[in-house]
Amino acid sequence: MSLRTLFDKIWDAHVVVATPAAPALLYIDLHLVHEVTSPQAFDGLRSRGLNVRRPERTVATVDHSIPTVPGGLADPMAAAQIDALERNSREFGIRLFNVDDPRRGIVHVIGPELGLTQPGMTIVCGDSHTSTHGAFGALAFGIGTSEVEHVLASQCLLQQRPRTFEVRFEGALDAGVTAKDMILGLLSKIGVSAGAGHVLEYTGPVVRSLSMEQRMTLCNMSIEGGARAGMVAPDDVTFEYLAGRPWSPEAFDGAVTRWKTLPTDAGALYDRKVSFDVTGLTPMVTFGTNPGMGMSITGRVPDPDQCGDAGARSALGKALQYMGLTPGEPLLGRSVDVVFIGSCTNARLSDLREAAHVFRGRRVAKGVRTLVVPGSQAVKRQAEEEGLDRVFKSAGAEWRESGCSMCIAMNGDEVRPGEYAVSTSNRNFEGRQGRGSRTFLASPLTAAAAAVTGRLTDVRTML
């Protein structure tokens, strides 16, 4: 048997049909569904008279457009989408974690916390941040609505085999530097399209030392580097996380034995490799309008005139104009209007603990609107049991119900035109957090520090 990577093993185990004339037909173990990218797919099934082939492998929840204010009402169009998901789930026999269900939350937060996400699986969802689930050693990627319909009807997808790309992190992280800073650091080096056509595998001692929640942050933003999927090989950290979760396998020891065969064989080859040394890595922040435009919080905004290539020069110039930033200026000390701590990137319990660590005994700066939005209702309950909600509230931050909230700004939580937000989410695109919004992506620690000081701050001075 030839030497294989983690990706190769999962791919090979899921190919249903391989013909030279067409892409492979790949079997999907778990299909996650949400309200925004599914209604047209269910309509497609109805118009063809098809059923959902494996409803027990399909799980739905509402996250994108639901309000985060308790008892809040969705706007009529969002409400119609939520109603449609409720109707479709009932009609097709799919489990739905609806608005009132204590298990609901952001789809990429609840899959892992319920134990639905498991090593070796193929997992898809009509959402690009499905890459998050790769943290468990699963092959997980986002799909469009037509493909959602394909999976509902056939439990399969037509896929070209992607190439493999090892991202090896060397060195060790300093205090105050997190998985979010690792991925923003990586993206600032490789850019936003290097991963196209590839599946990333994150390796190296730093990755092994990360908790499952940090690994999820890392894999979550693989798509920001152009890769549909990012993975971390499963190990004892993975197995300990999964033990005792509601949907974890009943024969757990047997499952662990199988999962232990998944990691990349020593000596297996990747199509591409990059290594990134985190020694000396500082908290990172983005300055531009894509997640690859990131820098050290202590650095200076780059100058378009220093760009070698004309395309990069014009993209950077346009981004700085949108952001209202001047080449060469430091970002430390720049005042901000909004702080958002949330999203599938950074709204798990450990993220909230880190933010609370900074807020404890401090107050949110005057005039800074600060939202803390837990990733799921379970995260919310756990945070409240630990008293984190009281830390946030007594600091002057708003403590909300779970949902995607201000990451995608579909539910009324948005940044106003021209305002600056420090956000723990994943995208700083023009208008992403509301028309005219200007986003600085950062870690929960850095976001909390900005909330307290009202300015972009090096959180290491506050720990």
Added chain:
Amino acid sequence: MKPFRRISSRIVPLLERDIDTDQIIPARFLKVTTREGLGDHLFEDLRRNPDGSLRPEFVLNRPEFREAVILLAGENFGCGSSREHAAWALSGHGFRVVMSRSFADIFYSNALKNGLLPLVLSGEAFARLAQAGGSGEEIHVDLPQRTVAWSDGSFTFTIDSFAGLCLEQGTDQLGYILGFEQQIAAYEAKQGAGGGS
């Protein structure tokens, strides 16, 4: 899906790189349950001012491009979100071809499922077509022949043969997948109750 054979049109040049799907169709327009009507909001924040008035300087608003069905965009077009609404908005507006040096993976796949040809260009071809876009020259895309031609030149392009065939024939990929029912059932039987994991 409408079969794709030959298209002649001017080229709308939108040459910035990394145009993300939030630019193509902002998230606030995703609260729909159908595919229709999204063309009206294609590039909304670039096309219109906050008060809804058109921004005449935006390329799509220029009268000479009203009828154009070919978009020429900078590299990594369609990055970001998986929203198929981006492909629906482009085809809803009337576009049949998007040309770029490169596309984001999910957008590329979504385009193919909506009769929208994502055509990958060499650097040389991109430069020549950017020029054609600027001058309002008409160009001709022939999918069966895999050629792009204009008044005094042409080049051939490549596309994955299965994807090309599906576009040419307007093939419904789900119908094709369901043709493998026996193989899917056999795979499931082999995996047993534990499934593929």
